[in-house]
Amino acid sequence: MNLTINQALQDKIEQQYQRSSDFALTKEQIREIIARRVAKEFKDGDVVTLGIGLPTAAADYVPEEKHVIFQSENGLLGIGKSQSGANPDPHIINAGGGLVEVQEGACFFDSATALTMMRGGHIDATVLGALQVDEEGSIASWMIPGKLIPGMGGSMDLVVGAKRVIVAMEHTSKGEKKILKKCTLPLTAYREVDLIITERCVFEVTPDGLILTEVNPHFTIDDIKASVTADFKVSENVKLMEI
Amino acid sequence: MKKIVSAKEAISQIKDGATIMVGGFLSCGTPDKLIDELVAQNVQKLTMISNDTSIPTADKGKLIVNKQVKKVITTHIGTNPETGRQMTAGELDVELVPMGTLVERIRAKGTGMGGILTPTGVGTILEEHKETINVDGKKFIFERPIGADFALIYGSKVDKYGNVTFHGTTRNMNTIMATAADTVIIQADELVDSINPDDVVIPGLFIDYIVINSGENE
Numbered sequence A: 001m002n003l004t005i006n007q008a009l010q011d012k013i014e015q016q017y018q019r020s021s022d023f024a025l026t027k028e029q030i031r032e033i034i035a036r037r038v039a040k041e042f043k044d045g046d047v048v049t050l051g052i053g054l055p056t057a058a059a060d061y062v063p064e065e066k067h068v069i070f071q072s073e074n075g076l077l078g079i080g081k082s083q084s085g086a087n088p089d090p091h092i093i094n095a096g097g098g099l100v101e102v103q104e105g106a107c108f109f110d111s112a113t114a115l116t117m118m119r120g121g122h123i124d125a126t127v128l129g130a131l132q133v134d135e136e137g138s139i140a141s142w143m144i145p146g147k148l149i150p151g152m153g154g155s156m157d158l159v160v161g162a163k164r165v166i167v168a169m170e171h172t173s174k175g176e177k178k179i180l181k182k183c184t185l186p187l188t189a190y191r192e193v194d195l196i197i198t199e200r201c202v203f204e205v206t207p208d209g210l211i212l213t214e215v216n217p218h219f220t221i222d223d224i225k226a227s228v229t230a231d232f233k234v235s236e237n238v239k240l241m242e243i
Numbered sequence B: 001m002k003k004i005v006s007a008k009e010a011i012s013q014i015k016d017g018a019t020i021m022v023g024g025f026l027s028c029g030t031p032d033k034l035i036d037e038l039v040a041q042n043v044q045k046l047t048m049i050s051n052d053t054s055i056p057t058a059d060k061g062k063l064i065v066n067k068q069v070k071k072v073i074t075t076h077i078g079t080n081p082e083t084g085r086q087m088t089a090g091e092l093d094v095e096l097v098p099m100g101t102l103v104e105r106i107r108a109k110g111t112g113m114g115g116i117l118t119p120t121g122v123g124t125i126l127e128e129h130k131e132t133i134n135v136d137g138k139k140f141i142f143e144r145p146i147g148a149d150f151a152l153i154y155g156s157k158v159d160k161y162g163n164v165t166f167h168g169t170t171r172n173m174n175t176i177m178a179t180a181a182d183t184v185i186i187q188a189d190e191l192v193d194s195i196n197p198d199d200v201v202i203p204g205l206f207i208d209y210i211v212i213n214s215g216e217n218e
Helices: A003-016 A027-039 A054-061 A111-119 A155-161 A221-226 B007-011 B032-041 B059-065 B081-088 B099-111
Strands: A047-050 A069-072 A076-082 A100-108 A125-128 A132-134 A164-168 A195-197 A201-206 A209-215 A232-240 B019-022 B046-050 B069-074 B093-096 B116-118 B132-135 B138-143 B148-159 B181-192 B209-212
Touching (some): A027 A164, A027 A195, A054 A125, A111 B099, A125 A155, A155 B099, A209 A221, A221 A232, B007 B181, B032 B181, B046 B059, B059 B069, B099 B116, B099 B138
Parallel strands (some): A209 A232, B019 B046, B069 B093, B148 B181, B181 B209
Antiparallel strands (some): A069 A076, A076 A100
16 A cells, blocks of 8 residues: 555544535435536446436436446346336336336337346446455345345346446445455356446455545545455545545 | 136146245236135145245235245246245245246256356345356256146237137246146136137146136026
């Protein structure tokens, strides 16, 4: 770890922000910071599959000039905004069951084709929430034995097949650490994650382990260290997250 | 010409202990009238293969709530708390399968293949007790074909030859399930004389019985 860079970043933080010891983000702020940051990962022309919940919010922050096509495991390429109006069409839904419109150029297909896109390497990026993620890039997101077993749906296929796997999640869960040396919950996939985005920081997953590339200016690198069990290196180009 | 029957007639063929496949993603493209009839006839000890178990008050969810299912093979049960409750209480056997694996296992049955090799689940608990095969240096899990006695599927329009078209996101597993059961019953919103061959999604040969949702055959 390069201490000089740490100190420089720390000084910058101190100059720009008045940090207070009781600083806390609301759920809404957390959601927005993550969704905004995730949206920056999409390139013009990308086909992207978003997980249910927080990841779905990223679609709202894609700038209009960037054309991103959203795919859904229930058989839709070109998801539009939520349906509104007097005559909703119950036969067009997204993977969360919400009624949606379709974009120009959209198409419908069956589950076999949807999963061919996902498992077969035809999706540019996927964004998923997680219960845990570890320094090897493994992800756990589908069950807590004895407590919560919703099932994996199409997530296991997606994580194995998508060209880029982005985990977008709250940094901790009720104080529990989620970025670990090794996941303790049953895995969704082994070593498939490329990027981890939380409200506090961004980690790239590399063959050499995690690299911290961005930090929320309200937090220090020591805060990040204290809130994960994973080992990580700090990038030479570490930046402040735009929030 | 296919047999156009009432939901009651179609479902009366299904006996206790049968294995059924049910199409639909949540309630979209789900043959709800056929399921209502399964509930009405109170067919018991079913094994159900479906994408999900819907919500407790709708279609597939009603079968769970009414305790007509002894085993469900599915991808996601998070939308139906009753499925989870019965599973935890040991009343219902739940086999969770990744969506892509489930659909390809069904397709394997329909297409006469001996199984599939999938990278999905490698390095996870899904690999336990399964045969793995190395192909060109990459590890795959071997999964067996899966079929059913009956497939209950949905279509938007069907013609008297059994050809089916779809509107919106209603295709989901319906197209694949149509190929993998001994008897295939379709619930369609509309019966037409014929469908333009360019537009047919499920070829009529896969369909055995047609139930029209208008209720005119009841």
